[in-house]
Amino acid sequence: MSDTAIEVRGLTKRYGDDHAVAGIDLTVHRGEVFSFLGPNGAGKSTTVEILEGFRHRDGGTALVLGEDPGTAGRGWRARIGVVWQQETQVPALPVRDLVRHFAGYYPESHDSDEVVARVGLADKARALPSSLSGGQRRRLDVALGIVGRPELLFLDEPTTGFDPRARRDFWSLIRELADGGTTIVLTTHYLEEAEELADRVCVIARGRIRALGAPATLGGRASAEATVGWTVEGRRREAVTGAPTRVVAELATLFGGEVPELSVHRPTLEETYLELIRDDGGEDTAEGSTA
Numbered sequence: 001m002s003d004t005a006i007e008v009r010g011l012t013k014r015y016g017d018d019h020a021v022a023g024i025d026l027t028v029h030r031g032e033v034f035s036f037l038g039p040n041g042a043g044k045s046t047t048v049e050i051l052e053g054f055r056h057r058d059g060g061t062a063l064v065l066g067e068d069p070g071t072a073g074r075g076w077r078a079r080i081g082v083v084w085q086q087e088t089q090v091p092a093l094p095v096r097d098l099v100r101h102f103a104g105y106y107p108e109s110h111d112s113d114e115v116v117a118r119v120g121l122a123d124k125a126r127a128l129p130s131s132l133s134g135g136q137r138r139r140l141d142v143a144l145g146i147v148g149r150p151e152l153l154f155l156d157e158p159t160t161g162f163d164p165r166a167r168r169d170f171w172s173l174i175r176e177l178a179d180g181g182t183t184i185v186l187t188t189h190y191l192e193e194a195e196e197l198a199d200r201v202c203v204i205a206r207g208r209i210r211a212l213g214a215p216a217t218l219g220g221r222a223s224a225e226a227t228v229g230w231t232v233e234g235r236r237r238e239a240v241t242g243a244p245t246r247v248v249a250e251l252a253t254l255f256g257g258e259v260p261e262l263s264v265h266r267p268t269l270e271e272t273y274l275e276l277i278r279d280d281g282g283e284d285t286a287e288g289s290t291a
């Protein structure tokens, strides 16, 4: 089996004269959690929907689990799970029956009761979807996305409406799936979520990739200058430096031990992200800390 889950070269998609996707190249490795970040209208959903086989591309090549999503058949689709940005339209069946019903579409599905419990809906197993709260309804969508034991799972803003505890539970579920070998493509506006889950992050703006890399090193973050702060005689001092360890050592010598109110700050993922998309205008809804 190939190590590559997704291979995209020169991907383009136009709506009228506007390029929603303007030439994207990327590779997603099997077992990886790969996250798309970008402002509203950046082209993330369009890209993902092309990879899911729900939208036609205008140009470029795409291979997903070894097949062209534009032409792949039912066998291929059964290997893929999708949690849409919008609520999945479902029949009016109790949660438990609904998940069991969806499980029936897949050759090697998970036990449906286990999935209901894993997404935190055991208490609601007999409830109708229409009676669930927004966050509970989202959890049902996640259950329907994973019950088929997909090799590749697409999650489009999966935790919108989750309370902080539910979000943390969801993160641990995603980690478990990834540890079990599921490849995960996550689109999110929550930077904390990308930082927590993603092996690599791809920042898209205006249909192009602005940066691609591990959250810790994205956009040169790891080697960016640090701000060392301390207090002397009641006044706050700061030094911006590429060598924070040396500055801290010098301060320790100067103060003969503890440096008063010492802090060392490197750019957060949110600061790095905002810098990367600074010239791209438009609205942006990325959220740094929500949980």
Ligand SMILES: Nc1ncnc2c1ncn2[C@@H]1O[C@H](COP(=O)(O)OP(=O)(O)OP(=O)(O)O)[C@@H](O)[C@H]1O
Residues within 6 Å of the ligand: 015, 020, 038, 039, 040, 041, 042, 043, 044, 045, 046, 047
């Ligand atoms: N069916 C469509 N017809 C015309 N234009 C479209 C269509 N779908 C998307 N677009 C346009 O393509 C661009 C990219 O949209 P897309 O939905 O891919 O963005 P996104 O990055 O997923 O945004 P968001 O974070 O808001 O979900 C936008 O300018 C959007 O208006």
